[in-house]
Amino acid sequence: MILSAEVSLPAADLTELGNPFARLGPRSNGPGSGSGIGIGKGTGVGPGTGPGAGPGDGGGTRGSTDLGGISGATSSPVLLFKVEPEFSEQARKAKHQGVVILYGEVDTSGRLRNVRVIQPLGLGLDEKAVEAVKQWKFRPGYQNGKPVVAAATIEVNFHLL
Numbered sequence: 001m002i003l004s005a006e007v008s009l010p011a012a013d014l015t016e017l018g019n020p021f022a023r024l025g026p027r028s029n030g031p032g033s034g035s036g037i038g039i040g041k042g043t044g045v046g047p048g049t050g051p052g053a054g055p056g057d058g059g060g061t062r063g064s065t066d067l068g069g070i071s072g073a074t075s076s077p078v079l080l081f082k083v084e085p086e087f088s089e090q091a092r093k094a095k096h097q098g099v100v101i102l103y104g105e106v107d108t109s110g111r112l113r114n115v116r117v118i119q120p121l122g123l124g125l126d127e128k129a130v131e132a133v134k135q136w137k138f139r140p141g142y143q144n145g146k147p148v149v150a151a152a153t154i155e156v157n158f159h160l161l
Helices: 089-094 125-133
Strands: 078-081 098-106 112-119 137-139 141-143 146-148 150-158
Touching: 098 125, 112 125, 112 150, 125 150
Parallel strands: none
Antiparallel strands: 078 137, 098 112, 098 150, 141 146
């Protein structure tokens, strides 16, 4: 049997690639507007407005042109110690589960500060998530060999077994 080396493949629209069996819905960049990632407006990442990352508006790591002491780390913080969050009694009774997304800043000592809920889950789970991550310990982000304050977005999963 002789096979032809000339095979014509269909042209693929690379912007439409994905799971062909997935349900239809918004593109994977999130529910926000302006082509950003997350719940914000504009081209940034997170809940803010504009091209920055995190809450606020403008550019920069926190989504603000005033970085408030946060510099762009050349190495990201690394989680060293983690406390698992507890389920709230309300959520357990309702069999409520999902993900809480938090935003915070890892300081130069490796502690999370200025923690805010950017995607709540409710039924007491948001509070349990914040309570747990405040006990976490990180290796801070570094820039030019020195520890710096770095922004962090943290997903806390609540799943019943």
